[in-house]
Every structure is written in C-alpha cells, then in structure tokens.
Amino acid sequence: MRVHPYTGPAPQPPPYPTRYGRNLLSAVAIAIVFGYAAQVVELRPFELLRDIGNIGIFLKGYLHPSFAHLHEYAWQCLVTVCIALWGTVLALAIAIPLGMLGARNFSPHPLLYHCARRLMDIFRAVNEFVFALMFVTAVGLGPFAGMLALGVHTGGVLGKLLSETVEAIDPGQVEGVAAVGASRLHIISLSVVPQVLPNFLSYTLLRFESDIRSAAVIGMVGGGGIGFYLWDTIRAFNDREAATVILLIVTMVMGIDVISARLRRAVI
Amino acid sequence: MLRASYRGGPGEPGWADATVPVSPIITLEGVSKHFESTAALHNVSVTIPPGQFVAIIGRSGAGKTTLLHCLSRTTTVTAGSIHFGTCDLASLHGEMLRQHRARVGMIYQQFNLVKRLHVCDNVLVGRVPHLSGVAWWLALGRYFPAVHRDIALRCLEHVGLLNRAWQRTDTLSGGEQQRVAIAKVLAQQPQVILADEPVASLDLMNGALVMDTLRRVASETGLTVIATLHHVEYARRYADRVLGLRAGELVFDGFPAALTDAALRSLLGESPLQSEQPTPTATPETAWVVSS
Numbered sequence: 001m002r003v004h005p006y007t008g009p010a011p012q013p014p015p016y017p018t019r020y021g022r023n024l025l026s027a028v029a030i031a032i033v034f035g036y037a038a039q040v041v042e043l044r045p046f047e048l049l050r051d052i053g054n055i056g057i058f059l060k061g062y063l064h065p066s067f068a069h070l071h072e073y074a075w076q077c078l079v080t081v082c083i084a085l086w087g088t089v090l091a092l093a094i095a096i097p098l099g100m101l102g103a104r105n106f107s108p109h110p111l112l113y114h115c116a117r118r119l120m121d122i123f124r125a126v127n128e129f130v131f132a133l134m135f136v137t138a139v140g141l142g143p144f145a146g147m148l149a150l151g152v153h154t155g156g157v158l159g160k161l162l163s164e165t166v167e168a169i170d171p172g173q174v175e176g177v178a179a180v181g182a183s184r185l186h187i188i189s190l191s192v193v194p195q196v197l198p199n200f201l202s203y204t205l206l207r208f209e210s211d212i213r214s215a216a217v218i219g220m221v222g223g224g225g226i227g228f229y230l231w232d233t234i235r236a237f238n239d240r241e242a243a244t245v246i247l248l249i250v251t252m253v254m255g256i257d258v259i260s261a262r263l264r265r266a267v268i
Numbered sequence: 269m270l271r272a273s274y275r276g277g278p279g280e281p282g283w284a285d286a287t288v289p290v291s292p293i294i295t296l297e298g299v300s301k302h303f304e305s306t307a308a309l310h311n312v313s314v315t316i317p318p319g320q321f322v323a324i325i326g327r328s329g330a331g332k333t334t335l336l337h338c339l340s341r342t343t344t345v346t347a348g349s350i351h352f353g354t355c356d357l358a359s360l361h362g363e364m365l366r367q368h369r370a371r372v373g374m375i376y377q378q379f380n381l382v383k384r385l386h387v388c389d390n391v392l393v394g395r396v397p398h399l400s401g402v403a404w405w406l407a408l409g410r411y412f413p414a415v416h417r418d419i420a421l422r423c424l425e426h427v428g429l430l431n432r433a434w435q436r437t438d439t440l441s442g443g444e445q446q447r448v449a450i451a452k453v454l455a456q457q458p459q460v461i462l463a464d465e466p467v468a469s470l471d472l473m474n475g476a477l478v479m480d481t482l483r484r485v486a487s488e489t490g491l492t493v494i495a496t497l498h499h500v501e502y503a504r505r506y507a508d509r510v511l512g513l514r515a516g517e518l519v520f521d522g523f524p525a526a527l528t529d530a531a532l533r534s535l536l537g538e539s540p541l542q543s544e545q546p547t548p549t550a551t552p553e554t555a556w557v558v559s560s
Contacts, residue, residue: 176380176449179340180456181370181397189408190393194384 061239065247073229073245077252080225083146083218084211088204090151091158091211094123098155099162106166106192108184116159123156128214132223146223150211161203162196169195201267205260212256216249226252289371289459291318291492292353294339299348301334301516308334310516311348316494316509321486323507323524324496327536330513332496336462339494340372341365352460370397373453375482375495377465379445383438385410387429387448390437391420394455416455423451427481443474450481461486463495467502475499479506500532 101107102116131149139145169192177191219227226249233242294316301309309331316322324332337343338350341357350357352368360368373394374380381390395416396407403413412420424430427447432440437448446466453461463482467475483506486493497503503510504524512520512527512535520527520535 170383172376172378172380173382176374176376177382177393177396179342179369179372179374179380180394180452181366181368182393183366183396185408186396190385190389190396190410191382194382198384 062243062246064240065243066240067244069241070244070248073226073248076219076226076229077248079143080215080219080227081212081252081256083143083150083215083223083225084208087147087150087154087211087215088208090147091154091207092204094152094155095158095162098159100166100188102159102163103166104163105169105171106188117163120156120159120163123152124160125156126153128153128218129221132218132221136222141222141224143224146215146218146225146227149218149223150214154207154211158200158203158207162200165196165199165203166192198267202264205264209253209256209260213253216252289457289491291459291490292355293317293351294460294492294494295349295351297349297351299335299338299350300346301331301338301343302346307516309338309345309513312513312516312518313348314511314518314521316492318492319486319490320492321483321506321508322492322494322511323503323509324494324511324513325498325500325503325520325535326513329515331516332513333464334516335513336464336494336496339460340374340462341368366397370456371459373456373458373461375446375449375453375461375463375466377468379442379449381437381445381448381452383436385437386434387437387440388417388420388424388433390448391423391451391455392416394423394452394457395420397456420451420455423454424448426454426485427451441474442470443477446470446474446478447481450478450485454485459491461491461493463493465496465498468498475502482506500527503527 098116098120101112102120104113107113107116128149131152132146135145135148139148173195174187174191177187182190215223215225215227217227217230219225219229220231222228226245230242230245230249233239233245296312296314299309299312300307312331312335324335326332334343338345338357341350341360344358352371355368357368382393389410392407392410392412395412398416399407399412403416406412421430421433424433427450429440429444429447429451432444432448437445440448449466461482466482467478470478479502482493482495485491495507497507504527507524510520510522510524510527511518512531514535520531
C-alpha cells in the first residue's frame with residue numbers, strides 16, 4: 001500500500017514569537033498620547049451635547065439669506081476662482097523645477113537636492129495666510145497678493161508631490177531612453193514626463209480645488225475675493241448677508257469639484 | 269565606417285535615408301568586475317569580429333548581464349579593458365559616453381519602453397541621437413521631423429507592427445513590445461546590438477518570433493548582435509558563436525554545434541534542469557534551460 005508522504009507526526013516548528021508585552025506597551029503609550037492630546041484640546045463632549053441648542057439659535061439668523069447684493073458677491077466669487085487659477089499656475093512654475101531638483105533619482109547634485117527640499121519645506125510650512133500678509137505689504141491689498149500667497153504655498157506642496165512621484169517612476173523606462181544616448185532633457189521629456197503626468201495632473205487639480213477653498217477665505221487678510229465679504233458680514237453680525245456669501249462659496253466649491261473630477265477622469 | 273547605404277528595409281532599397289554602420293571589432297582583455305567582495309566577471313578575454321551573432325549562456329549569476337553592462341558601459345570594469353575598434357570604453361565620459369551609447373542598441377528582458385507613449389513615439393526615441401539643431405529641441409515636445417518619422421514607421425513595418433503605430437505601448441502583448449524594442453534599435457542605427465535576455469519573459473511562440481526577428485536583422489544589416497540567453501536551444505539555433513560563462517569565468521567559446529550535452533554539463537554543472545519550454549524545433553532531449 002502506498003503511504004501518503006504527508007502522514008505521520010507533525011514536525012516541531014520554531015516557537016511562535018509572542019508579542020504580548022510589546023503590544024501592551026504600545027497600547028499604553030498610544031493611550032497616554034491620546035489622553036494628553038485630549039487634555040490639550042479641552043475635549044468636553046458632554047458640554048457640546050448640553051449646549052448644542054445654542055448652535056441652532058446662531059444658525060437661525062442664517063436661514064433667510066438676503067440676495068440684495070448677489071451680483072456683487074457672484075463677481076467676487078469669480079475673482080476668487082481667478083485667484084485660485086493663477087495661483088495654481090504660479091504654483092506649477094515653482095513646483096516643476098523644485099520638484100525635479102528635489103527628486104533623489106534626478107537631482108544633478110546632492111546640494112541642489114537638499115536646497116530644493118528645504119525650500120519646499122519652507123513654502124509648505126508657512127501658511128498661505130501668512131504669505132498673504134507678507135505680500136500685502138509688498139503689492140498692497142487685493143487679489144494679486146492673494147494669488148501670490150496661494151502660488152507660493154501651493155508651489156511647495158505640489159513640488160513635494162512631484163518629487164515623490166518622480167522618485168517612484170519605473171527606472172527601466174528611463175533606462176530605455178537613456179540607453180540610446182539621449183540627453184538629460186530628452187530623458188526627462190520622453191520618459192519621466194509621460195510617467196508622472198497623470199498623477200501630477202491629478203494632484204494639480206486637487207490642489208486647485210483646495211486653492212479655491214483657500215482663496216475664498218484669504219480675502220480676510222486682504223487677499224481679495226469673496227473672503228473679504230465673508231469676514232465683513234460675519235464681523236458686522238449681518239447674518240442674512242453672511243448666509244448668502246456662504247451659500248455662494250459652497251455652490252462654487254461644489255461646482256469646481258464636479259468639473260475637476262470630470263477633468264481628472266478625462267486625463268487619467 | 270559606412271559600409272553601404274540602403275533603402276526600403278534592411279536589405280531592400282528605399283528603407284531609410286541612412287547608411288548601415290559597420291560593427292567594430294570588440295576586444296575584451298582580462299576583463300574583471302567585482303561588486304564589493306563578489307567577483308561577477310573574472311579575467312574574461314575574447315575578440316568578437318564584426319557581424320557575428322553571439323549568444324552568451326550560463327546559470328543565473330554567472331555574469332552574463334554584467335558582461336553586457338560592461339559592453340554598453342553602464343558599468344565600468346574593475347580590471348582589464350574593453351575596446352570597440354580602437355576606442356577604449358574606460359576612457360569615455362560625458363558626451364563621448366553618450367555617443368558610445370548611441371552606437372550600441374540595447375534590448376532588455378522587460379522591453380524598457382515608455383508604456384504610456386504611442387508605439388511610434390517609442391521607436392522615435394531611437395532617433396534622438398541623430399537629431400540636431402531645431403529638431404533636437406522639438407523632440408522635447410515629442411515632435412520629430414517627417415524624415416525621422418518615416419524611418420520609425422519603416423522600422424515598425426520591418427518588425428510587422430506598422431498597424432500598431434498609434435496604439436499605446438502598454439496595450440501590446442509582451443512579444444509585440446519586444447518587437448517594438450527591436451524596431452527602436454533599428455531606428456537608432458547602432459553599430460552593435462546588445463540583447464539582455466530578450467525572450468526570457470516571453471512565451472514559446474513569441475520568443476521564437478522575437479529571435480527570428482533578431483536573427484533576420486543581424487543577417488540583413490551585418491551588425492554584431494550579442495545576446496544573453498537562458499534557453500540553450502535558442503543559442504544552438506540562432507547564434508553563430510556561443511560564449512559560456514560559469515561563476516564569472518569564460519569556460520566555453522565555440523560554434524553552437526560544439527555545444528554538446530557533455531559541454532553543457534561541464535558549463536552548467538552535473539544536473540542542468542531540463543527545459544520546461546522547448547523551442548518548437550527542439551526535442552526534450554536537446555532542450556535545456558540554463559536556469560529558471
């Protein structure tokens with residue numbers, strides 16, 4: 001009779017590694033971190049439940065928007081879109097060179113790599129509102145300052161995303177172009193660009209949507225657009241006008257989201 | 269350096285407004301390559317006259333790919349020298365190195381084509397080293413002058429893929445992509461073709477088709493082709509000369525007919541694996557695979 005080769009007593013495997021102690025320590029450490037963070041943010045959920053009615057009283061004033069200045073607000077919405085549009089163009093002008101220099105596999109020199117990375121860090125770390133305050137002192141109040149602020153901040157974000165995308169490309173496709181004796185510029189245009197373009201376009205559209213939202217409030221610090229009116233009406237307790245402005249901002253953001261989602265689908 | 273002008277297709281009139289370059293004599297003298305403490309190549313000396321189809325066989329890790337990388341000068345040798353004609357590859361840097369790469373057509377196991385580009389654009393990449401002036405700059409935007417586009421289309425026709433010219437490359441099968449890679453090398457008009465496991469990732473029929481195409485190109489252009497191969501039967505069937513590497517050392521150099529089973533055992537060890545994918549003409553007794 002033929003004996004099945006896998007019958008008989010089971011062999012003894014090496015001991016199963018127990019991680020109870022490590023897991024318990026990790027759980028305690030996580031609990032401490034979250035507990036401390038809750039204390040710092042004054043986490044009081046019961047107070048929210050107790051006084052939630054106050055929000056209703058506050059929102060009551062917003063239930064009847066006034067459309068008396070709709071034309072003016074609509075125009076400011078358009079200004080906001082234009083700020084975001086040119087802000088994104090400026091961001092691309094900053095992001096493409098910085099992103100290529102900041103990609104480890106394409107940077108021509110480690111010094112340039114680190115300089116590009118640190119510059120992008122600074123652009124990202126400083127909020128667009130701070131940049132807006134800075135540019136207002138240079139070019140005065142208005143949409144131009146807002147556009148510059150958005151462009152510089154988004155340039156840092158898109159540059160970082162571009163460098164990460166370039167670092168993740170298939171080196172074989174690059175090698176295939178480099179192997180014919182192509183120059184560095186041809187390698188970038190013929191093998192890197194086709195590989196990173198879909199992702200980078202997608203990131204750019206996402207940032208454009210984000211810039212629309214940022215541009216809508218950057219006016220609060222003098223960057224022009226609908227943000228100024230939002231700030232003005234809220235500060236004056238003009239709830240009906242503020243409701244109109246918020247309604248327009250929500251409509252604008254939703255519209256841009258829908259359009260950019262379609263664009264992204266078409267491109268990718 | 270120019271041997272003959274030809275048009276129409278390699279071997280036919282009217283193929284291209286170009287001439288077939290003559291392959292240089294390739295001389296390797298005592299070539300060694302070490303990666304830290306590991307010797308990938310050890311004291312390899314061989315001379316390859318123009319026009320030979322040379323197959324390099326050996327187990328995985330025997331140094332086949334390293335030898336090709338040394339020839340394409342993507343890596344430098346640790347000791348010894350490689351000459352293409354009178355040109356010492358070790359002395360090449362910058363623009364001279366780019367010119368050397370333009371003279372060497374590389375075919376890869378994984379094709380290394382830009383997947384999102386059209387098939388024709390991938391073939392046109394081979395024309396980049398031939399561009400100058402405004403055309404050089406226009407190529408950055410993937411615009412190539414009509415004369416180069418015509419050459420690319422003729423190369424595609426030559427490998428039987430003209431009807432796929434405007435398809436995205438990643439929509440093609442593996443065998444078709446490898447033939448596009450061959451068309452790209454044809455468009456490049458190199459002096460030497462190096463093929464790194466050109467059929468290792470292809471099925472039996474596509475592998476044979478690609479090897480047929482390579483052999484035909486070699487015969488028609490008279491260019492030197494150096495290919496690393498896993499399947500010994502392909503080496504027997506297509507090569508003019510076989511080089512066998514074992515642990516970085518050249519242990520076999522001869523005609524395919526001299527590649528007997530005894531020679532194979534000496535090259536590959538006592539128990540070479542029998543091929544799971546014999547070539548269409550191979551019998552199970554003669555079909556060997558160097559390593560999986």
